[in-house]
Structures are given as C-alpha cells and as structure tokens.
Amino acid sequence: MQKTALVPYAHLPRAHHDLHILTSTVDVFGAAHWLLADRVPQPGGDVLPFDALVVSVDPCGTVALTELSAVRARWPQLDRLPDGGFVVASSRARRFEDADQVQVFDALGRETSTFSVGDAIEHLLVDEAGYIWVGHFDENPVGIRRWSHTGQLAWSSDDAAIPGLFDCYALNVSGTAAWACPYTDFPLVEIRPDRTDRPVRVWANRVRGSHVVAVHDERVAFYGGYGEEGDRLAFGEITEASVEPTDIGLLTLPDGHAPGRRRVVGRGSRIYVQAEPFTTWGVLDLSS
Structure with missing residues (x-):
C-alpha cells in the first residue's frame, strides 16, 4: 500500500x-x-484554577x-x-460547572467572558470571523x-x-465555512451559514470512520478509520x-513511521497531525 509522509510543520521550542x-x-x-502548565488537572479531583502558558509558533517560525x-x-480544548485572544473549553461539562465551561481570554491573557456550549466536545475550531465551531x-x-x-x-x-448526525467524527473549519464527516452515515457535509x-x-460517502477531512476544489482526503485502518489515507x-473514491494508502510521520497516539486538525486543504509526545506538528496539504 502506498505511503504518504507528512511534511514537518511546527515545533514546540525546547525551552518549554x-x-x-x-x-x-x-x-x-x-x-x-500549545497550552502548557506546571501540572495536569486531575479528572477525579476538584477543579482549581491554574495559570497556563500558550506558546504560539506562526507559519514563519516566530514564537x-x-x-x-x-x-x-x-x-x-484550545x-x-x-x-x-484565546478560547479554552473543557471537553466534559458537569452540571455545576456549565457556566465556566468555555473561557474567553483577550490578547493579554485576561478572562473576558465565560459560557457553556454543552457536554462532550469532540472538536472546537475558531473561524476567520471569530466564530467558535463546536x-x-x-x-x-x-x-x-x-x-x-x-x-x-x-x-x-x-x-x-444532515443524515446520521450522531457523533461529529471529523470537523474542518477554514475561512468562515466548515466541512464535516459525521457518524453514523459518514456523509461529506459542507456548511456555509452566511450563504x-x-x-x-x-x-454520500463510502469511507467510514475518518476523524479528519481535507478538501481542495473537487478533491477530498479522509484520514483515520477503525481498527487496522487507523493510519488510512483515502482520496476521493x-x-x-x-x-467517489480514487485512491487509498497510509499516512506516516516524516520519518516513515506510523504516528501512534496523535492529535489531528483539519483546516481547508490541510490535515495537521501531531504524534506523541505532542511537541511537533506535521502537515499534508491536498493542494500541493
């Protein structure tokens, strides 16, 4: 099966x-x-506010x-x-914490608002107009x-x-639009609220179980799947x-290895993948 390697994209500076x-x-x-802290909040313990540091690396490498x-x-979620400014949200919301589930911070790191968007956040992505897609x-x-x-x-x-929208497996936000591929039917969905x-x-789509999708013109790429298809890269x-499917292969890290545990983000024509220990992002650009 053909392998496609990610291109190195961004690195967390070693100082952090x-x-x-x-x-x-x-x-x-x-x-x-990257959202960083001195300690990790304990899932079973009390939620005590903690100070955090966001390290940002722009496409030119400026930190x-x-x-x-x-x-x-x-x-x-970040x-x-x-x-x-930044949005930080808790993926899980308990009833007595709902009002503080989402925190919005200004560019100086000061909290400006809090609200709830509901429990079980799979994806949180901000668009170019500042709207928060969940x-x-x-x-x-x-x-x-x-x-x-x-x-x-x-x-x-x-x-x-939207047929079979029970679990938002994949969500891609680019510009002010979104693309999704939800469970259970896994259709490809384009959402443009301003239109x-x-x-x-x-x-309709026959590729099942993907957790990220990228779109460029009439081309689409799906990454991920069930079981042994976790590294599958399917094109259509x-x-x-x-x-209509056109090709299928595997997506690897730049060194050719399988990613293992990972984070993924879809943005327009790009699929970003971050493998453990989560200090480096790689990218696949469907427009290249």
Whole structure:
C-alpha cells in the first residue's frame, strides 16, 4: 500500500519541554499553539484554577507567549481568536460547572467572558470571523453548532437535515465555512451559514470512520478509520451527489513511521497531525 509522509510543520521550542502539554492545535491562519502548565488537572479531583502558558509558533517560525490566568478546564480544548485572544473549553461539562465551561481570554491573557456550549466536545475550531465551531461526540449528540465569542448561538445543525448526525467524527473549519464527516452515515457535509442559497450541502460517502477531512476544489482526503485502518489515507472526487473514491494508502510521520497516539486538525486543504509526545506538528496539504 502506498505511503504518504507528512511534511514537518511546527515545533514546540525546547525551552518549554519541561512543562506539561495539556493540548495543542493549529488555528485558521496556520499558527500552531500549545497550552502548557506546571501540572495536569486531575479528572477525579476538584477543579482549581491554574495559570497556563500558550506558546504560539506562526507559519514563519516566530514564537509568541501568552500567559492565561485562572484556567478552569479539566480536559481542555484550545484555539486562538482573530484578535489574538484565546478560547479554552473543557471537553466534559458537569452540571455545576456549565457556566465556566468555555473561557474567553483577550490578547493579554485576561478572562473576558465565560459560557457553556454543552457536554462532550469532540472538536472546537475558531473561524476567520471569530466564530467558535463546536462538534460533539455521542454522549451529547447535539450535532454541530457555531457560537459567537460571547456565547450567542449563531448556527445549529438542528434543522439542517444532515443524515446520521450522531457523533461529529471529523470537523474542518477554514475561512468562515466548515466541512464535516459525521457518524453514523459518514456523509461529506459542507456548511456555509452566511450563504442564503443552500447553506448546507451533503454528499454520500463510502469511507467510514475518518476523524479528519481535507478538501481542495473537487478533491477530498479522509484520514483515520477503525481498527487496522487507523493510519488510512483515502482520496476521493466530489461529484454531483457523492464522493467517489480514487485512491487509498497510509499516512506516516516524516520519518516513515506510523504516528501512534496523535492529535489531528483539519483546516481547508490541510490535515495537521501531531504524534506523541505532542511537541511537533506535521502537515499534508491536498493542494500541493
């Protein structure tokens, strides 16, 4: 089976390797971010606010540091807002913590607002307009929602007629649009809330279990799968009603090894992959 290697993309500076990596992501503008802390919040213990450091590396390699005060997320999700602030959210929300599930920080690391988006966050991605897209997994099957940075619901999949939307396996946010590939039917879904004509389009898809998707013009790539297909990289062409498979292979780290435990982010034509110990991002660009 043909192998495709990731291209090295961004590295956490070695000066920060002594801190705990709580989570990491790549934002809509291509900058990589690591959320770091002196300790790891304990899942079974009390949530005590802790100070955290965000290390950001932009596409040119420039490093920036942002100190966040009184972070309360147990299982954090992270992304940056276009104004330089950050969103930190707890993937799991207990009833008495709902109001603080999502924290918004300004560019100086000061909390400006808190709100809840609901339990079981699978994906949290900010778009170029500053809206926060959230996809949930099946312990809270509410689908996909788009929120303002002050906690106002701006769009919901409730009335979008997306088939089999029980678990948002894959979510890709680029520009102000989103692409998704949800369980149980795994259709390819394009969501453009600002478009008055057909804001949601759906294509049938035979690739099952992917956790990240990338799209460029009429080409699409799906990464991941069940069991032995965890490293599968499947390509397809978007036709009028369906995605037609064109090729299948494996995605590897730049050195040719399998990624093992990983984080993945989909942004437009790009699939970003970060393997344990989560200090380095690699990229596959479908437009290349």
